[in-house]
Amino acid sequence: MDEQNFVSEIIENVPDSIKKETLNGAISLMKVLFKDPLIEIGNIFTDKIKSKRYSNMISIIADANLKLSKSGLNPCEPLLKVIMPLLENGSLEEDLKLKDKWSSLLKNALDEGKLTDSHIAYINILKELTPTEGLVLDFLYKEFDGNGFEVFYAAHLLEDKHKITSEVFYIHLDNFQRMKLIESTLDREIYKYLENSEYEVNEYREGYFSNLEVENKNKFNIERTEMAFTYLCKGFMRACAS
Structure with a gap:
């Protein structure tokens, strides 16, 4: 399948909820995300992503492309170990506010000045957050x-x-x-208390624990x-x- 037919097929199967003009921006960014879009995208869509996940991923990519354009940035070539799990997990998201986070994460992952290996950790965090x-x-x-x-x-x-x-x-x-x-x-507070305590733990153990119980009964309340x-x-x- 040549690129023109492939793009035409994508457009024909786009849900009505996605505007056609935003799809063009998403497709242009896909060419940056994948070295061989005809093969890579085809495999993902065919084997792993049903219509809802497809729609979610397109929306995230289109929004990321819009954010890149507004920032005047040209997307850099992404790290495969970042971009694949980002799109894979982002396509599962249906909450609008979390979708916005996914598209921002994608946008920043394509910004050479902001891309770090920490984005892998950010993906794992975002995929576990509920709305x-x-x-x-x-x-x-x-x-x-x-x-x-x-x-x-x-x-x-x-x-x-x-x-x-x-x-x-x-x-x-x-x-x-x-x-x-x-x-x-809490740990910092306890350490600071012990560091500044007038009691030597080893020499005045009994007096120390007596003081700790009285002085910190309210101080170390977890809700506070x-x-x-x-x-x-x-x-x-x-x-x-x-």
Whole structure:
């Protein structure tokens, strides 16, 4: 199949929800993503992607192409180990806000000045985020300017502004910690306390533990603990920003 017939076949099978003019931009970017689009794209579409995944991937590529054009950037040749899992996993996404993150991640992965091996980690993070988790992460990051936040206060804000209960929030918080997006400052506080303690642990063990129990009964309450965004999270948020 020659390129002209291949492109014509793609256009004929495009869902009505995708505008024809955006498809042309997506196809032009596909030629950058794949050295041999007739073979590579054909294999992906034939074997792995059904109509919905096809539509999702085209939308993400078209949006990434638009973002590249608005930024005045010419796409660089992508790393295969980045671009293939990015498109593969992005094609599964149906949430509009997370789709926007996928297209931004693709756009930045094609920007020579921003491409790093960390994009592989960002792909793994993004594919595991649910729409609600994406909303929570965006809200917290914007609300606290990427700085630390108190768990109890953040839970109150989310329940007040987005009707997300503290129980659900704590589950999301655990998942963010699992993905190394946030970290508790509790260990730092304990270390600082021990470092500044007037007691020598080895010499005054009994007195030390007695003091720890009395002085820190409320200080180390987990709900009052401050959380911090990791460097990985900050890089991820930048890579998924338009």
